[in-house]
Amino acid sequence: MRDPLAPPSLRRSAVVFDVAVGAVAVLVAIASSEGQTVWMAVSGGLIALGLLVRRRLPTVMMTTAVASAVIQVASMHITVLSLLYAPMFFTAGGHPDRRVRRGAFVVAVVGSFVAGAVFPHAYGDFQTGDGGLGWATVFGTVGTGVVVLGGWTAGFVGHQRRSVAAAEVSETISELERRRVLDLYDEQAERSRLARDMHDVVAHSLAVVVAQAEGAKYTLDANPDAARDALGVIADTAREALADVRTVLEQLRSTESAGEIDRDDRDQLLDRMRAAGMRIEETEVGSADDVAVASVRVAHAVLTESLTNALKYGDLAHAVTVHHDWTSGCRLTVGNVVADTPLAPGGARHGIIGMTERAAHVGGAVSSEPSGDTWVVQLTIPDTEGTRT
Template structure:
């Protein structure tokens, strides 16, 4: 049956070492104690057993050690093997159980005092003058404490060092785990950004292509020139989409920030949507030139996604209202009328999720809600405290 106080992961070689050392020490001391009486052999035998099982069975070690001390006190005889209390208290002082450490320290202190009291009686050399045992008792207490309390202290210091080392290892592991989680978060954020960018490019371009293709299909016979223009818009949109995809892939390979968005990019977006049959009423307050590049980039991405949704789900017979306000950061509103028979019914709301994530990334907020007869997107990004571009 395993001792509940036994050292964890104790190797057999350690147990064998303790047994061999205890046997050798017990044999040598027994020879030196020859002729002192059977009680000395009993006390020495108990100490030998305690020394042999000090790590594999600490409970038995403490029981045998205390029993040996009781025999020595009762018979007023001290065996030379008592010096082996030092390694036993070393084991107790370094034990991982706090109760064992505290209890053994108390026993060490009391044991040193008791040993100092009996040494003058066990050995006449400790008595001074006319039977004065004061100095002998004091010397006995100090001498016993050197072995007993000193052994406990050495074990406790070793325990503290192991605790500090274990804490450092745990801290290192925690730091590595924290870094791993941050790396996973960065990786997931990069994946989310890629998904948003690809969605913006593909969804917008395909919406324009579908709208133009549907128009060309119905006007091919009646108005070949209009169909030819629609095919030209499809080709231009596909080329722009291909360039945007290449830009996204290039961003993945590069550590540089995203490119700046200019007014020409917005005008090109408006021209593309108008060519698809959308009427856009745009107003602007302030200038994007006084706003940081990240805010302008997010605003353009939200505008692109909002117009794409308006093209897919909106009523193209009604105008789409776009308002930019750059006076204090950015406030973008895009409103459109929802069609009864939309061009692309349904939707997984990935675009709205992507717009919300983009807004949050620069410290802004986004709302995308249904109105009485349409849909309204409002992007709000507070002014950045850092320098503008």
């Protein structure tokens, strides 16, 4: 049964690290168990168990931490493994659930005072007459506070940093989504305008041609001159229609050139992502100038979507790799480490579907799949459209 407080996913390296720390704690507990009571050994074992599962099973971690503390208070003995409460409170302080963070803080504060009260009895027989008991209580309280509240504070600061990063990422994602919607709106508006222009040209010209052809058919025998004139009108109309169609096509070409993606556009995209806290390692082979305009536009759209997904679901502590290969077409590879706790979990996969459709329009293909701890998006567009002119 899955722990309801556990993160949605954990990298293998994090699990291995927790197992290693837990194993070390077990060895320390065994080494220090000589001369101790059974309850101290049990308390140390519970602490080691809590460390072992602190991220996979946070509920078990908190239960074992409290249980080991209760045993130490009841037996009036403090195990040296209590220093390992720090990483457990670090995990609780950085937990995404506010109730866990607040609960852990309360436990840390109360536990510090309780430990201060137990400390004089656990380490020596202090007499109240010379103030030794008071100083021992203060020392125990402060020392415990440094361990548990220090660990909690470090975890909470990490959580706050992640929250700020998530807010910045959300703002960047919103801006990218807004721009994408505007681009789609402009593209649809341009399609509608071109459709109207083509309709006007074709419908008007064909109507004239049909009318003149019908007239010429009925007057060909009775009035050859009128039929000849009608054929002349048909020819003139066809030439004008051809010129109008060429004009519309020129407009289409000029629109495509106006929206051409260049290196500055890519640099602006990368700068926006870096401003959101992403580290990007970019490499490039060949030049985009040697690839068809449509392929460059699709590559830029796929790069934008891939980096957006890396912001949503990637671990910003690791760099995102971007590699362009413009030789023999276009090959774009974007890789990012998947975060244990994504800044924007969920998703309907519309972005991947959109990338696939865009690539298909230019004869390319997109793959988007995990490779170990890394998510890799790869776009491949063959050199079937020729180079730029």
